[in-house]
Amino acid sequence: MFTGLSAFPLTPLVQGEIDEKIFVSLIERLVTAGVHSIGALGSTGSYAYLTREQRLHATRLAVGAAAGVPVMTSIGSINADEVLRLAEDAQMSGVSGLLLAPLSYQKLTADEVFRLYERVAGEISVPLCIYDNPATSGFEFSDELLVALSFLRNMGSIKLGDLPPDLAGASARVAKLKSQVAEGVTIGISGDAQSANGLLAGCDVWYSVLGGLFPHYSLRLTQAALRGDADETQQLNSALEPLWVFFRRHGSLRVIATVAELTGRVAAPCLPFPLQTLAGEERHALQMTLGQLPLGI
Template structure:
């Protein structure tokens, strides 16, 4: 479950409802490409902007249309009570794993975060992935806390933020985490621009925004990682630097939403307000890049 390419799709929507047909098209695209897992309702899936019923429906649609590809869904929420509800809904929908970030309005302490994971882990029958995303949650996991949470039953993976671009520093970071967690807990990299560094440092999984729409572009990078071809990982990632630069400027969600429109996979608008789409200049820049890199299928 926690190895290879985990593709994180957009959840197309407007202010009235989820666009179920567009979401299904994207899931089918991922299933046809044979990604290793699908991460529905991640940050790219805008899970924090959806109601309980909307989340449950997205989970159901993802599982029903994944053609056997394992599906993981995000269950983060402000209150533990609600996280437990989302976990229950996800499991009833037939997901293979859940993803949990320590979402909060008030700053959380390490004790509070451990309590969250401990409580949720006790309620699960599927594996849990720890979601370390300080840019969004504003919570910074200490290595000690990650090690403690990783000992809990049901924890099977960790989704870590970008590692250093320095190979030695990146390897040291991943090795340090491995020394703190049980051997069955897999370590995955997020932040697409850092995927090459993370994979070459020994990460088991790439949790990918770009892979959620362009799986055939991202799978060769994972295949290179699985064969230990470090130079090919770097070459393939460097080719995508114009995309990574747009991600850095505008955020992966806005870029991938615009890309979905350009490919005809999702209508416009498709983001939850108040999030706004790319402006016309950035959209044209993206279109040019997609054409230049032949990312049009």
Template sequence: MFNGLSAFPLTPLVNGNVDEKAFTALIETLVAAKVDAIGALGSTGSYAYLSRAQRARVAQRATAAAGDVPVVVSIGAVNIDDVLRLADDAQQAGVSGVLMAPVSYQPLSRDEVYRLYERVSQAVAVPLCVYDNPATTRFSFDDELLIAVCQLPNIGSLKLGPLSGTRAEASARLQALRQAIPETITLGISGDAHAAAGLLAGCDVWYSVLAGLFPHAARRLSQAAFQGREEEVARLNAELAPLWALFQRYGSLRPIATLAELSGAAQPPCLPFPLRTLQGGDREQLAALLSGSALRPE
């Protein structure tokens, strides 16, 4: 489940309500494309903007539509009791795993982050993916803390951000992590623009925003990277460079939601208020990308 290509679909909204038909169609596309796992209700799936009831319902729809493809959902929340309830709801919906960043209102200390994972990992019966996501949590894991958290029960994977330094430095870091954690725990990369570099450096899985809407395009890139075809990786990344630039500028959610609107996968406006999809020249650039070959389904 925590290997290969893990696709994070949007949760399209209509007036603050989940567009279940559009969401189910997204899941069916991912199943048909044979992604290795579906990360429903990730940051891309706007989990933080949805109520507990909405999140439970979306988890149910995801597992119902996913068939044999494992579904992982985010259980992050500011309040610990909410986190534990969300974990229960997700497991009752039949998810194969859960994912959590150290979400908080007050940025957490290292000690507080450890306590959070200690509490949650003991409360779940499915594997937990630990998400290092400073952009939304304002907390950055160091490797010592990652290693400590990996000694807790039920940890299944680490979802890392872009790896710093040279390829050799990144590989060395991943090797050092692997030697210090249980071998059942996989190492994943997030941040789509730098994902192929992470796979080339030795990551096991790409936690991918792109794959949530364009699984074939993400598969082309991940396969080239897993197979070490560096020139093809460079070519594919160059084709996707306009998208990566918009991800960098606006975060990944707004551009991918814009593409969903442009492609008909979601009705505009599909993001939770006050978030907006891109307009004007940026939107036109995405429309041009959509009509080219970089995002083609086959």
């Protein structure tokens, strides 16, 4: 399941509770488009702001609506025992994979992170994806640690949060990782503004925020990159550069949630309090930008 396009939808909220009908409709749209997997309750799905009960409910909804498309859900928490409880909930709900970022109030050491993944990997029965996302977790993985973790049992993929900006540098890092990680562990890229470069550099999967709302366009870009068509990939990606500007300025969650509100896919406000979507001039500018994008809005 850790190849191709893994689409990460929003978990729309209404007064703090999951909007079940809209959430299911987002999942069903991904299924219809033919995405390769669904990353329910990723960072885009606001997992860290939801209670255990809400996360269980959302996971069940996602698996039920996925019609056999593999679903991965996040089990991140600052409490290790809670991580294991969340993993059990997710597995009982029928997920095909788990996503784990090393969340903590105190900054973790590399040894502490290794021990966390070692404990979790030893107690689960589905593949685990390592989530390298220092922007939210505050922890930066070294390549040496990623390689070591890949040899734990039940490891399925590494979700990279960053790569060198130039294609040569990105390709070199991806190639080195692929030559060292355990057999069968894939390398994925997140951070949508750099994902085209990451796929062309050799990543196996795009863990995509955009794909959670616009799966058809995201699939076209993914398929072009994976077949090595650099010209088409760059063309499709360049057309999205006005949107990537907003991603870099405000972060992907606030921007994609604003897009979802502006296009009527979700009711406003859709984010967990106190997070807010864009307002004022920036919201208006994003709305104007959307009219120029080839997303089929």
